[in-house]
Amino acid sequence: MTEEVIYSFKGLYRDDFRVKGYKFGEGEKSVCILGSLRGNEYQQIYVCSLLISELKKIEANGQLVKGHSIMVIPCGNPYSVNIKKRFWSIDNTDINRMFPGYDLGETTQRIAAGIFENIKDYKYGIQFASFYMPGYFVPQVRMMKTGNENVELARQFGLPFVVLHKPRPFDTATLNYNWQIWETDAFSIYTSSTEKIDKISAKQGVNAVLSFLSKEKIVEYHGFAGYKSRVVESEKFLSIRANEAGFLESLVKVGDNVMKGQVLAYITDPYTSEILQTVKASQDAIVAFEYDSPIAYKNTALFKLIPGRW
Amino acid sequence: MSELIESVEDVVRIPLPVDEEYVIRKHRLKSSDGSGQKRICIVTGIHGDELEGQYVCFELARRIREKAQCLSGIVDIYPAMNPFGIDSITRGIPAFDLDMNRIFPGNMDGDMNEYMASRIVDELLGADLVIDIHASNIFLTEIPQIRINELNADTLVPIALHANMDLIWVHGASTVLESTLAYALNSRETNTLVVEMGVGMRITKEYGEQLTDGLFSLMKELGIWTGEAPTVRKPIVAYDAEGEDVCYLNAPCSGIYIKEKHHGSKVKCDEIVGKIINPLSGEVMAEIKAPEDGMIFTVREYPVVEDGSLMGRILREKVFMENLT
Numbered sequence: 283m284t285e286e287v288i289y290s291f292k293g294l295y296r297d298d299f300r301v302k303g304y305k306f307g308e309g310e311k312s313v314c315i316l317g318s319l320r321g322n323e324y325q326q327i328y329v330c331s332l333l334i335s336e337l338k339k340i341e342a343n344g345q346l347v348k349g350h351s352i353m354v355i356p357c358g359n360p361y362s363v364n365i366k367k368r369f370w371s372i373d374n375t376d377i378n379r380m381f382p383g384y385d386l387g388e389t390t391q392r393i394a395a396g397i398f399e400n401i402k403d404y405k406y407g408i409q410f411a412s413f414y415m416p417g418y419f420v421p422q423v424r425m426m427k428t429g430n431e432n433v434e435l436a437r438q439f440g441l442p443f444v445v446l447h448k449p450r451p452f453d454t455a456t457l458n459y460n461w462q463i464w465e466t467d468a469f470s471i472y473t474s475s476t477e478k479i480d481k482i483s484a485k486q487g488v489n490a491v492l493s494f495l496s497k498e499k500i501v502e503y504h505g506f507a508g509y510k511s512r513v514v515e516s517e518k519f520l521s522i523r524a525n526e527a528g529f530l531e532s533l534v535k536v537g538d539n540v541m542k543g544q545v546l547a548y549i550t551d552p553y554t555s556e557i558l559q560t561v562k563a564s565q566d567a568i569v570a571f572e573y574d575s576p577i578a579y580k581n582t583a584l585f586k587l588i589p590g591r592w
Numbered sequence: 593m594s595e596l597i598e599s600v601e602d603v604v605r606i607p608l609p610v611d612e613e614y615v616i617r618k619h620r621l622k623s624s625d626g627s628g629q630k631r632i633c634i635v636t637g638i639h640g641d642e643l644e645g646q647y648v649c650f651e652l653a654r655r656i657r658e659k660a661q662c663l664s665g666i667v668d669i670y671p672a673m674n675p676f677g678i679d680s681i682t683r684g685i686p687a688f689d690l691d692m693n694r695i696f697p698g699n700m701d702g703d704m705n706e707y708m709a710s711r712i713v714d715e716l717l718g719a720d721l722v723i724d725i726h727a728s729n730i731f732l733t734e735i736p737q738i739r740i741n742e743l744n745a746d747t748l749v750p751i752a753l754h755a756n757m758d759l760i761w762v763h764g765a766s767t768v769l770e771s772t773l774a775y776a777l778n779s780r781e782t783n784t785l786v787v788e789m790g791v792g793m794r795i796t797k798e799y800g801e802q803l804t805d806g807l808f809s810l811m812k813e814l815g816i817w818t819g820e821a822p823t824v825r826k827p828i829v830a831y832d833a834e835g836e837d838v839c840y841l842n843a844p845c846s847g848i849y850i851k852e853k854h855h856g857s858k859v860k861c862d863e864i865v866g867k868i869i870n871p872l873s874g875e876v877m878a879e880i881k882a883p884e885d886g887m888i889f890t891v892r893e894y895p896v897v898e899d900g901s902l903m904g905r906i907l908r909e910k911v912f913m914e915n916l917t
C-alpha cells in the first residue's frame with residue numbers, strides 16, 4: 283500500500299486542505315473507491331477505513347491479482363468533516379455538484395477537478411454515497427441511467443437491491459454521472475446510515491466491494507456469498523408521505539416486510555400527543571428507506587417501499 | 593375613474609410541526625377598471641441572504657400609490673419566496689439545506705419544498721413578465737445587471753433593454769440551471785428576467801431606486817403604467833454564450849483580499865485591482881492584476897479567500913467596442 287496526497291492547497295489559518303488516496307497493487311487502473319465528499323458522511327469514511335484494512339491484508343497475503351491497481355479515497359472533504367458542516371466551509375457549496383470540476387475555477391470546482399483528474403481513468407468507480415434526507419436505507423447499489431450503465435456488473439456486489447434512476451438536472455454535476463460519461467462503470471453504494479456509524483452495514487459494504495473485486499478477478503477473496511440482487515427502477519418505489527406535520531413515531535424498520543394496510547407510523551400532535559395521521563402501507567412491500575427524525579414536515583417521504591416481498 | 597385595489601394574499605400555506613404555519617404571501621396592486629389586465633410579477637428572496645429586492649418591493653408599491661390613477665393592470669409583489677431563509681440569514685432553505693433555486697419546477701406530489709416550488713410556478717405562469725431579483729451573495733458585489741440564458745436571448749434581450757440596468761449578460765446554457773425558477777418559467781412561455789445587483793445581506797438604496805425606475809419603464813412598455821416612465825440608461829449587452837466576454841479573477845492562494853478597485857471601475861491591463869495579504873506573517877501573498885483592459889463588474893466584498901475564491905469579473909474591452917457599433 284502506498285499513501286499519497288492527490289489534491290491539496292494551503293489554508294490561511296487552518297492546516298493544509300488534503301485529499302489522500304491509498305493505493306494497492308500496480309498496473310491497470312482497475313477500481314477507485316471514494317468515501318465522503320460531505321462533512322456529515324462519517325459512515326462513508328468508516329467503510330473505506332475497513333476496506334483499506336482488508337485490502338492491506340489481501341495485499342500482504344499475495345491475493346491481489348497482478349496487473350491491477352486499486353485506489354481508496356476515504357474522504358474528499360476533511361475540512362467540512364472537521365467543522366461538522368455538511369457542505370463546503372466558506373460558501374456552503376457541495377463538492378458532489380461540481381464534477382467534472384474546473385481547475386481554474388472556484389475552490390470546490392478545483393477540488394472536484396483535482397480529485398476527478400486522479401480517478402477518472404479507472405475502469406470501475408465506486409462511491410459510498412448518502413441521501414439528502416436523514417434516514418436509513420436497505421443496502422443497495424444505485425446507478426444512473428445515462429445509457430452507459432451496466433446492470434449485470436452491479437449485481438456482482440451481491441447487495442439486496444440494484445436501483446436504477448433517471449438523472450435529474452443537478453445529477454449531471456455529480457461524481458457518479460461524470461464517471462459514467464468518462465466511461466468508468468460507476469456505482470453508488472448506500473449502506474444504511476450516514477451521520478451514525480453502523481458497523482454491521484459497514485461490514486456489508488466492505489464485503490460487497492470485495493465480492494465485486496473477486497468476481498472481476500482483481501482480488502482472490504472468498505467468504506461472502508451475498509444476495510442475488512433484485513433490480514428496481516427508482517420510479518417504482520412507493521413514497522409513503524406525511525399528510526400532517528408533527529412528531530413521527532415509526533413502528534417499522536428498514537428491511538422489514540410490511541403488508542397492505544399495516545400501520546407503519548403515527549404522526550402525533552407535539553403538544554397534545556393526539557394522533558393526527560395513522561400512516562399505513564399501501565401494499566405488500568419491503569421498507570427500503572426509513573426517514574429518521576423526531577419531527578415530520580407535511581409531505582415528507584417517511585418511507586420508501588419496494589413492492590413485493592423478500 | 594379607476595381606483596387602486598390592494599390586497600395581501602397567501603400563495604402557499606402549510607402547517608409546520610410545532611404550532612406554526614409556513615406561508616408565502618404576495619401584495620397585489622390592481623386597477624379597478626378592468627381594462628388592460630396585464631400582470632407583472634416582482635419576485636425576490638429565493639435566496640434568503642439576498643436583500644436588495646426588499647427595498648424594491650417597498651419602493652414600487654410606494655410609487656404606485658402616489659400615482660394610483662396611472663395603474664392599468666396587475667402588479668404582484670412577492671418579497672419573500674424563502675421566508676425561513678430571510679428570517680435566519682440563510683441562503684438556502686434551512687432545515688433542508690437546499691438551494692431553493694435548484695428545485696424548480698417542483699412537484700405537486702413531492703416533499704414540502706417541491707410542492708411549494710410547484711405552487712410558485714403555477715402562481716407565476718401566465719404573467720406577462722416576471723422579474724426575479726437576486727443580490728449576488730455575501731461574497732461579491734455586482735453592478736446592476738440582468739442575466740439571460742442564451743436560449744431565451746431573442747425574446748428577453750429586447751425586454752431587458754428597458755430595465756434601466758447597467759449590463760445585460762447573456763450566458764451559455766447549462767443543464768444545472770434547468771432547475772431555476774427563471775428556466776422553469778421561460779421554458780413555459782412566461783417571460784422572466786433575472787436581476788443580479790448589489791451584495792448579499794445589505795441594501796444598496798441607489799440600486800433599488802435604479803431598478804424601480806426600470807420596473808416603471810417595463811410596466812409602461814407592457815401598458816400596465818400609463819403615467820410617465822423615467823428615461824432609462826442604455827445597458828452594455830454582452831452576448832457571452834461562448835464565455836469569451838468575461839475574465840474571471842480567482843484567488844491563487846488563501847488569504848485576506850484587500851480590494852483596490854470598486855465595481856464599475858474601468859481597468860487597464862496589468863493594473864492592480866487588489867491584493868491578498870497574510871495578517872499572520874505580515875506579507876503580501878499575491879498582487880492581483882487585471883489580465884486585460886475592461887470594466888470590473890463583480891468585486892469581492894467578503895475579504896476571506898481561499899485557493900480559487902472568485903475575487904472579481906472583468907468585462908472585456910472588446911464588448912464595449914461591440915456595443916458602440
Ligand SMILES: [Zn+2]
Nearest residue numbers: 639642726727
Ligand atoms: Zn440569488
